[in-house]
Amino acid sequence: MTVEITSDLKEILSKLEGKLDKIDEKIDKLREETNQKFEDLKEENTEAKVERTEIKGNIKALEEKVSGLESSLNAQISGLDKRISNTEWTNRGILISLVVAIIAGVLKVFGVGVH
16 A cells, blocks of 8 residues: 655745744744843842942941940040049048038037037
8 A cells, every 4th residue: 555645845845944934933032032031130130239239338337337436435434434433532522521520510519529
């Protein structure tokens, strides 16, 4: 049993060329989409790098502010320490004077002392 197929070679080639053209179009479309996705990823990466740089700058600025506040607080604490020590000295002197005055008053009330 033999089957005889007759067809025009031109028709077969034109169909093959059509299918190959469709495949080429799909491949080109995929390439364009892939290239676009890579470009988008590059842009996102660049934006992330810029944001990271900005964050580092903000962190450095905050560190400088904290350092400035720390030195300012240290200076204020030092000043308060001096004031407190002066106040303690003054309070101690006042307390001693009051004790001496009370003792002198008690001695005077009892008649002990120099006339």
